Amino acid sequence: MxxxxxxxxxxxxxxxxxxxxxxxxxxxxxxxxxxxxxxxxxxxxxxxxxxxxxxxxxxxxxxxxxxxxxxxxxxxxxxxxxxxxxxxxxxxxxxxxxxxxxxxxxxxxxxxxxxxxxxxxxxxxxxxxxxxxxxxxxxxxxxxxxxxxxxxxxxxxxxxxxxxxxxxxxxxxxxxxxxxxxxxxxxAAMDDALAAAPQDEELRVYHELDETFFSASSHSFIGSVYEQMGVVNIADEADTDATGYPQLTEESVVEADPQVIVISDQASYTAEDVAARPGWSQVSAVKNGNIVVVDADVSSRWGPRLPQLVAVLAEALSSAAVPAGR
Missing domain, CATH: 3.40.50.1980 (Nitrogenase molybdenum iron protein domain)
Incomplete structure (x- = not known):
């Protein structure tokens, strides 16, 4: 043969x-x-x-x-x-x-x-x-x-x-x-979803993977999506070894003041729990109600449903890009 x-x-x-x-x-x-x-x-x-x-x-x-x-x-x-x-x-x-x-x-x-x-x-x-x-x-x-x-x-x-x-x-x-x-x-679907993102180079995002503050940097596939959206991923500074999933400290997250926080729907806690964390009340994402809960499977797996996740994130980022009160 x-x-x-x-x-x-x-x-x-x-x-x-x-x-x-x-x-x-x-x-x-x-x-x-x-x-x-x-x-x-x-x-x-x-x-x-x-x-x-x-x-x-x-x-x-x-x-x-x-x-x-x-x-x-x-x-x-x-x-x-x-x-x-x-x-x-x-x-x-x-x-x-x-x-x-x-x-x-x-x-x-x-x-x-x-x-x-x-x-x-x-x-x-x-x-x-x-x-x-x-x-x-x-x-x-x-x-x-x-x-x-x-x-x-x-x-x-x-x-x-x-x-x-x-x-x-x-x-x-x-x-x-x-x-x-x-x-x-x-x-094509990704292009459409990304086009809806604000492309605000000063917009700060924190994608939390668990309650111990592991996050997804730009060296991960989901982090590469944030990179295409043109936003600041606060996990990048901590990912000195380019693992894609660095562990941040609670203090560094609060100090970075993310305007959007993303958590999973399979986390053992809720958006309300995040907002209630001591010292987090002044974090921009908490003050403005921009804590986004995403489907755990879609956000953690590469696959055909990724454009759906990007569309949700783009909407959240667009909301955060508009100053509160407008």
Missing amino acids: THRPLRPAAAAATLLALTLAGCAADDDGATATTSVDTTTTDDAATSAEALDAFPVTVDTPTGEVTIQERPERIVSLSPSATEILFAIGAGDQVVAVDEFSTYPETAPTTDLSGFDPNVEAVAAYEPDLVVIATDGNDLVASLEALDIPVVLDDAPTDVGSGYDGMAALGLATGHADEAAGAVEGMR
């Missing part, structure tokens, strides 16, 4: 283009470089046929993974990947997902763990592709020993790398063309 490895190119090409490039081996063994652009309407059928040909080789953080045939029994141990798989048309191929993959509702949620995976439990579903977020318990090596390909879909550090991950899953599942369409749709 002719081996035609295909790899997703960087997503920084254009806002409306997603190109997947690769190498094709001729019958005589010679190698030729090919490139297919999935955004040309007239060539859509040709693009889909070329990109969805198997076997394919996908670049992942753990190395190249070759998938011999279109997978029909996919196990996803990543809530983010689960959402993407269904969004790109691969939902019918998914036979099991981990315990936290609760969206969409049609996803076959099980008690499989993505954090503490059990190779025997995963293998029991007889998968021909497993998608994971982290390589817990050396799952990759264990599954590869069983000739089960594994694609590591780790958390992106910015929006662009998230689009690349979607392209890789489209390639791995035989839905490259649908993935390109999903990316194009997300780009």
